[in-house]
Amino acid sequence: MKVLVPIKRVIDYNVKVRVKPDNSNVDLANVKMAINPFCEIAVEEAVRLKEAGTATEIIAVSIGDKSCQEQLRTALALGADKAIQIDTDQNLDSLNVAKLLQKVVEAEQPQLVILGKQSIDSDNNQTGQMLAALTGLPQGTFASEVKVDGDKVNVTREIDGGLQTVALSLPAIVTTDLRLNEPRYASLPNIMKAKRKPLEVQPAADFGIDLAPRSTLVKVSPPSERQAGIVVESVDELVEKLKNEAKVIS
Amino acid sequence: MSILVFAEHDNNTLKADTLKTVAAAQAIGGDIDVVVAGLNCQAVAEAAAQINGVNKVLVADNAAYEHQLAENVSLLVTELASDYSHILATALTTGKNFMPRVAALLDVAQISDIIAVESADTFVRPIYAGNAIATVQSLDSKKVITVRTTGFDAVATDGSAEIIAIAQATDAGTSSHVSDELTVSERPDLGAAGVVISGGRGMQNGDNFKLLEGIADKLGAAIGASRAAVDAGFVPNDMQVGQTGKIVAPDLYIAVGISGAIQHLAGMKDSKVIVAINKDPEAPIFQVADYGIVGDLFDVLPELESKL
Secondary structure (H helix, E strand, O other), X not given: OEEEEEEOEEEOOOOOOOEOOOOOOEOOOOOOEEEOHHHHXXXXXXXHHHHOOOOOEEEEEEEEOHHHHHHHHHHHHHOXXXXXXXXXXXXXXXXXXXXXXXXXXXXXXXXXXXXXOOOOOOOOOOHHHHHHHHHOOOEEEEEEEEEEEOOEEEEEEEEOOEEXXXXXXXXXXXEEOHHXXXXXXXXHHHHHHHOOOOEXXXXXXXXXXXOOOOEEEEEEEOOOOOOOOEEOOOHHHHHHHHHHHOOOOO | OEEEEEOOXXXXXXXXXXXXXXXXXXXXXOEEEEEEEEOOOHXXXXXXXXXXXXXXEEEEEOHHHOOOOHHHHHHHHHHHHHHOOXXXXXXXXXXXXXXXXXXXXXXXXXXXXXXXXXXOOEEEEEEHHHOEEEEEEEOOOOEEEEEXXXXXXXOOOOOOOEEEEOOOOOOOOOXXXXXXXXXXXXXXXXXXXXXXXXXXXXXXXXXXXXXXXXXXXXXXXXXXXXXXXHHOOOOOHHHEEOOOOEOOOOOEEEEEOOOOOHHHHOOOOOOOEEEXXXXXXXXXXXXXXXXXXXXXXXXXXXXXXXXX
């Protein structure tokens, strides 16, 4: 079966972002970028399905300008067979991303689409669910286990208070949580091989979708900073402070 | 304006988070209705009817909604949406699961995880793990919103709204519930607890989390963990506090053996009082802590338990 893995280029998770002085947005100039960690888990899961003989072909897709080809090459080095860059300079919201992906799903007819549950930049947690709604497919979000079984997939989901397992008829949409797997590192031979794998560029404008933004970013501010407090010398002093100064315990 | 709030519940009990989501609805302003979707959920409907400021409680009591599968619940809420300008759900795993489907079916964007309301179309939400705060104006005619409840105070429950049964029973037929494996705990919910004590990589193993239990018992606290502790396999993921785990804002948060990565701080830095226990005086957690103890947690914890 064919597996589609949409991925996003985001700020590297180790980098602390700074807000621009004019409060127009965060400053991403000369910041290290990487594949969104949850998307990397999605690629890994697809590769494992292929290694298990369940998946036959993995297509990675990313939406953005030419720079996201770097992340697509990473996905190819990890084991994807083919990549598609949907070319646009626009910063799209999740609904427009989902609409573009819907067209890719219609064209490629994958049995399974695996996405990250959220990107660590906008923290929206929307695209997979929206894609599922637009394609009319069932969804298994926040997955910690994915088991394909004939024409169904069982997805174990991380929910408040524990785990939930749902059975979805294929084709289906899965979004990854952190514990689904631990992504591998790409080996040097695979990185070299990835350079020769097919990477197709499709202009977003060719999809015939109204990509007008649905919201305006009014401003971006730094969070209110907490003042560092005091270091107490003993447990007695801590208990005394919590009782009499902070008054949070009795 | 008219606002529909989706009730968060387990078919038996209405979660207190819904009271905070209603508070967000009140900040937007307008008539507020609550929808309860579940099976044999009459008790939840009655609790929802007592939420202050609620006009009507719509109850869809049907097997299709027993486990609140996103495919089915999103169709229900989308059908109800025509009567409302705003649709709100709590940004917990249920709301996060089905609400983007509602937005897509209505062909509108979703504003996720709002922490404040500026006006009926402008909302404040954290981005980049809370390292930046965005103010966003929605251009859509209908607003689909999830609410991060740490940003709002619960409304009172001395109301008496009308309860109306609704007949909708949509089963998309593409998904089914197999099983739940819920953590059974005598302790309060992480999201609702007034005190939270969390352990990090410094706990060294899962057994050592027992050191937190005695303190949690004395304080009526919930027990949490950092992602490092979850990744190391010390404790299950539903205990994770942070950007991708639970977002908490208790009166007292005690971080034990947690260095304070930005992803963890994103989940707890709105707590009223933060205590850090760590042997590394340079750990970033001390920069956000009100009270810090530099010391070996294996000495500090037993002493703290005995002195509470």
